[in-house]
Every structure is written in C-alpha cells, then in structure tokens.
Amino acid sequence: MTPNDSRTTRLAFAGASALTVLTWYALPDAVRSRGARVVIKVGLLGVTGAGVAMMPQVFPEARDLKAPPRLDLPAPAGAALAVGAAVLATAGTIWGEKAVYARGERLRARGVRCAHTPAAAVLALATGTALLVDWSKLARRVAG
Numbered sequence: 560m561t562p563n564d565s566r567t568t569r570l571a572f573a574g575a576s577a578l579t580v581l582t583w584y585a586l587p588d589a590v591r592s593r594g595a596r597v598v599i600k601v602g603l604l605g606v607t608g609a610g611v612a613m614m615p616q617v618f619p620e621a622r623d624l625k626a627p628p629r630l631d632l633p634a635p636a637g638a639a640l641a642v643g644a645a646v647l648a649t650a651g652t653i654w655g656e657k658a659v660y661a662r663g664e665r666l667r668a669r670g671v672r673c674a675h676t677p678a679a680a681v682l683a684l685a686t687g688t689a690l691l692v693d694w695s696k697l698a699r700r701v702a703g
Contacts, residue, residue: 565619569691572610572617577687579606584679587663620695 583603590596615622632640659678666674 565617568617572613573687573690575606576610576690577683579603579610580686581679581683584659584682585673585676587660587667588673588675618695620693623695 583600586596586599663675663678
C-alpha cells in the first residue's frame with residue numbers, strides 16, 4: 560500500500576477519528592480541571608473540523624451518490640423543517656453528551672477507576688467502524 564492509496568487514507572482517517580472520539584469522552588478520567596478540559600476539547604473540535612474538510616478526499620465515491628428526490632414544499636415549510644431538524648439534532652447531541660458524562664460520573668462516585676473510558680472506547684470503536692464501511696457500495700446494493 561502506498562500513502563496515497565484510498566484504503567490507507569480511509570484507515571488513517573478512521574483511526575484519527577476514533578482516537579479523537581476516545582480522547583473526547585475519556586478526557587474526564589485524565590483531566591479533572593473543567594477549564595483544562597474545555598481548552599483541550601476546543602483543540603479536538605479543530606481536529607474534527609479538519610477531518611470534515613478532508614471528507615471529500617477520503618470518500619470521493621460519495622460524490623457519485625444520487626440525492627433522494629426532493630420534497631416539493633413551500634420555502635417557509637422547508638426552512639421550518641430544516642430548523643426543526645437542526646434543533647432536534649443539537650438537542651439530541653447535548654442530551655447524549657450529558658448522559659454519557661453523567662453515567663461516567665455515577666460510576667466514578669461508586670469508586671470505579673477510569674469510569675469514562677469504557678464508554679469512550681465503545682464510541683470510538685463505533686466511529687472507526689462506521690468510517691470503514693463502504694457506504695456507497697452498501698447504498699448501491701440496497702437500491703438494487
């Protein structure tokens with residue numbers, strides 16, 4: 560494999576993404592200062608932003624996927640739908656983040672060492688796995 564090989568690129572991207580997720584969720588086990596965690600997480604958001612910018616190079620086959628048929632909605636209804644979806648996605652993300660953190664803190668209160676790390680490892684493995692799946696091939700197979 561060469562460094563420009565798409566498989567190598569995808570493996571590196573999946574590994575970096577999984578490591579970022581692991582660091583994000585396991586951080587309370589390594590850094591107790593909330594302020595320090597905020598600073599580190601801002602850096603991790605920068606890494607995530609760089610990863611999002613790299614996605615067209617990592618997943619070039621995604622350009623070939625056809626968009627689903629558009630809904631014929633009036634502009635205000637489409638805007639309301641988009642805003643509603645964004646609000647639901649944001650609320651769900653915040654709820655999920657708080658739930659994962661609270662679970663880790665409950666385990667820590669019971670005396671479990673590295674209480675946040677097991678959930679962090681599961682989320683990191685799920686992230687890495689999802690990024691290794693060839694979604695365009697799967698979509699073509701499902702579409703028939």
